[in-house]
Amino acid sequence: MPELPEVETIRRMLEPRLARRRILKAEFYDRRVLCGDPLETAARLRGQRIASVGRRAKHLLLELEGDLTLTIHLGMTGSLLWGATRTAHTRARFVLDEGRLLYDDPRMFGRIELCEALPERVARLGPEPLEIKPAEFVARLLARRAMIKPLLLNQTFLGGLGNIYSDEALFRAGIHPRAIATRLSKKRARRLHGAIRRVLRAAIAAGGTTISDYADAEGQPGGFQVRLRVYGREGEPCPRCHAPIRRTVVGQRGTYFCGRCQRK
């Protein structure tokens, strides 16, 4: 579920609550969401103080003072809930010296990992879409022969976009999701860079997108779903040209676009 704007929303809510707090107890209720042994990980976390809450692409990074990092990826349905009570989907619980944090995840595609450096899957992530410069983005894009949408979803190419914001950025840039990256003009590639930045910034400002599951650290939905222009709007008129929005499948992912505004 959560893409960069949702993870950033959670990070901003958790940072003031978690920074400087000490972990009194950690419990893991399902070993599948944890990379490593539950009891050993809980023992290593006990007594650790949290220095800061960072984010890298869709990963939350709880930096601990003892040079350890607790990395949390929310998968499709993960949520981090501050002060909530345990449910059937609660997979982990962290008791702090002030407050407590639950990790809920019905589908268990999320992952929690404790390690000294950064986990391998974080180390190999591509650049942050809100930090990469236009020229570098254009160069990376034009070097690839893949279709543009699956490329935007490839986290080693660019870290943080998921299905919703890929479709939204391509619509705003007027690019067909099946367009081949290397065949785009520099001008259109630059336009895509700008579209990605604008949609991510607007989504963060709105507190993320809630289609069905996403909730922030207080269990509240986001506000960006009403501003989506194509995602989930099959048959509705394109906000730019009024042609019906179409749904297709690209790279095994449901894909929404305007066949008139978005060109290959």
Add this chain to the structure above:
DNA sequence: ATCGGTACCTGCACGC
């Protein structure tokens, strides 16, 4: 090196 396809999980909407 890069790519497309499949697997991993559960819950829900939908049609019969």
Add this chain to the structure above:
DNA sequence: TGCGTGCAGGTACCGA
């Protein structure tokens, strides 16, 4: 009401 089917915002891993 109940059951089968398909779909869902994510990534890892396989073989081509």
